[in-house]
Amino acid sequence: MVNHGTVRYPTSINPYDDVELLYNALEGLGDQFDTVTEIVGHRSLQQRLEIEKAFQQKYQKDLLQVLSSELTSDYEMLVKNLFRLPMNLLAHDLYKSMKGVGSTQRVMTNIICCCNNTEIHLLKKSYANYVSHRSLETDVRKNAKGPYGILLDEILKCERYEDTPEDIEMARKSSNISRLVDQRLVAKDVEDLYLASEDPKGKADPKVFINILTKRSKLHIKSLWEEYKKAHGVNLVQTIKGKFSEPLRTGLNTMIMAQVNLRLLLACQLYESMARLGTHESDLIRIICLHSECDLRDIADDYKECFGVDIRDAIKADTSGHFQKLLLVLLGDR
CATH class of the missing domain: 1.10.220.10 (Annexin)
Structure with a gap:
């Protein structure tokens, strides 16, 4: 399988060698920042987790706590996140954003609106483990109101239809996906979305957009994207941009583009x-x-x-x- 990553790391390591170098650097022996960068920047996540475990075994200390005491600011945040499993990282960022001021909606949109059903299930589990006696759904409802809140709530229900692995593989090999989806339903969705955006009173109906766009499969949304532009001369993102205000506008468009071209x-x-x-x-x-x-x-x-x-x-x-x-x-x- 071709690797399209950018990080360069050895196929195998002795984590105890890395642990000793890190310990000495963090104790002030040598340039601690260059050593930390050289090691964590040239290891896979699995290798970093081996290093974290070995550090605990050798020194009876939590590596991330030691890093927190020695590093600062954005560099500290980057280094610590390199030791987090993907869903734990997302759960951490969501919790931190909902505790803070100003960035909550942006972070919720950038994370939740990009996830598929499986990722949402795992994210909810990781969030519950990270924040005791709380759920992601409950915290999102406290921080997202109106149509935007409804959008996130619908995504968290995990009711999007999932394409079969066979259809996904066929779509990957072919530029024409029309035969892999129900074109009659696509045509109906295109018309329903257009009518919902052309309300005589000038107000688009967010419920129609949310109901369709949170339920249809990835391939269906891709086909809908193409057919909407053919039928109406503009793409769906442009329509949403002109009809809805923030944060719903970016939420809907992020969700669409996560299906069309993540x-x-x-x-x-x-x-x-x-x-x-x-x-x-x-x-x-x-x-x-x-x-x-x-x-x-x-x-x-x-x-x-x-x-x-x-x-x-x-x-x-x-x-x-x-x-x-x-x-x-x-x-x-x-």
Whole structure:
């Protein structure tokens, strides 16, 4: 199987060798930041977890607690997230955003609206383990109101129809997916969405959009995307952009693009994380950590094609210090 990740790591390691180097660095023997970057930036997640376990066994100390006491700011957040399993990382970011001020809706949208049914099930379980006596559904309802809250609630119900593995494989091999979905239902959805957006009073009906777009399969949404543009001359994202306000607008469009082209969506989220004054570090860190071993090379290619700049150059322009250095190592810089 072809690896489209960017992080470079050996096929096998002796975790106790890494543990000794980390311990000495964190005790102040040598350049601790360069040592931490060199080790965690050139290991797979599985290898990092072996290092964490070996550190506990050898020194009877929690490696992440030691890192917290020695590292600071964005660099600390990046290093610690490199030791988190994917769903634990997402649960952590959701909880942190709902505790804070200002970024809650953005983080909820960027995580929840991108997940498939299986990922939602695992995310809810990880969140419940992370936050005792709480559920993701309950906390989301406290932080998301109105149609936007309904959208997230429907996604969390996991009622989206799932394509069969055989259909997904056939779609991967063919540019024509029309025969893999119910075209009569696609046509009806296209018409229903258009009518819901053309209310005589000028108000689009969010319930129709939410009901259709949270229930249909990935291949169905892809076909709907193509047929809507053929029928009405604009794509569905443009329609939603003109008819709905935030945060529902971005929630719906994120959910659609996660079905149509997730890789391009992630490239856009990376761009947004660095586009404005200041950096949305949690978004940047989350995408780099989750995708560095699997498809970050492809996401980086889409980033350059879409925005005309290499993502490494964007990171160099928007970050600094050891945080920047570790990000670039994870992107494959030697």
